[in-house]
Amino acid sequence: MHSTIIVALDTRDRLAAKSIVTELSPHNPWFKVGKALFVSRGTDIVEELMNNGANIFLDLKFHDIPNTVAEAVKAAADMGVRMVNVHCLGGRRMMEEAANAVAHLSSPPLIIGVTVLTSMNQRDIEEVGITEPIDQEVLKLSALAKDCGLDGVVCSPQEIALIKQQLGAEFITVTPGIRPAWSATDDQTRITTPAEAATLGTDYMVIGRPIIKHQRPLEAYESIQQEIQAALS
Numbered sequence: 001m002h003s004t005i006i007v008a009l010d011t012r013d014r015l016a017a018k019s020i021v022t023e024l025s026p027h028n029p030w031f032k033v034g035k036a037l038f039v040s041r042g043t044d045i046v047e048e049l050m051n052n053g054a055n056i057f058l059d060l061k062f063h064d065i066p067n068t069v070a071e072a073v074k075a076a077a078d079m080g081v082r083m084v085n086v087h088c089l090g091g092r093r094m095m096e097e098a099a100n101a102v103a104h105l106s107s108p109p110l111i112i113g114v115t116v117l118t119s120m121n122q123r124d125i126e127e128v129g130i131t132e133p134i135d136q137e138v139l140k141l142s143a144l145a146k147d148c149g150l151d152g153v154v155c156s157p158q159e160i161a162l163i164k165q166q167l168g169a170e171f172i173t174v175t176p177g178i179r180p181a182w183s184a185t186d187d188q189t190r191i192t193t194p195a196e197a198a199t200l201g202t203d204y205m206v207i208g209r210p211i212i213k214h215q216r217p218l219e220a221y222e223s224i225q226q227e228i229q230a231a232l233s
């Protein structure tokens, strides 16, 4: 069992992003480029990071009509990113076209479906019309994503066990909502510690503020890595 840390580069500042990448370079982690960095720095920053050898998760959470999402996924694959995501709520045809868009490639990016955002609690989802218990909604969307040919889902670490039990260990879980005991919860609600997420068997942990807002990002990263190793040993 192995859990890969993906560091979320949630900044609009190219130099700040580069400084974190350089500081963490001894560990060669994966990096996530999301909306803030991509909207301000575009494909240039992605290419720059990949030229330095980084594995990139392009977290733009595509949610649109099937043709538009398929074209966006193709563009992400052309860039050479290792992982890209779409919203499961885009539905079956959208997810199938996203998966089919890269199926012919020899090394396609992983296509991951976003289930229910880790910032949302039961009340939040009820307000937007979802009445199921949150874990059942996540499982339902995950099963649909798998049926459509996606490689895995973004979910809370609290839902890893349910997804792995019901959909198989090979179906990938990518889990934000990771908070070491020493860090603030921020806007996340469905959280666990890195040790708990590792024990539950997550494949990728997405961690942003606990590392990038820490006074010493390398120290934070190494402390989390040690916590994970201790949990798995």
Ligand SMILES: O=c1ccn([C@@H]2O[C@H](COP(=O)(O)O)[C@@H](O)[C@H]2O)c(=O)[nH]1
Pocket: 008, 010, 034, 114, 116, 117, 118, 119, 154, 155, 176, 177, 178, 186, 188, 206, 207, 208, 209, 210
């Ligand atoms: O459900 C989701 C989907 C994506 N995210 C993203 O993960 C990181 C988490 O950052 P933290 O600072 O560790 O909270 C962030 O980029 C989100 O956009 C998520 O949190 N939840």
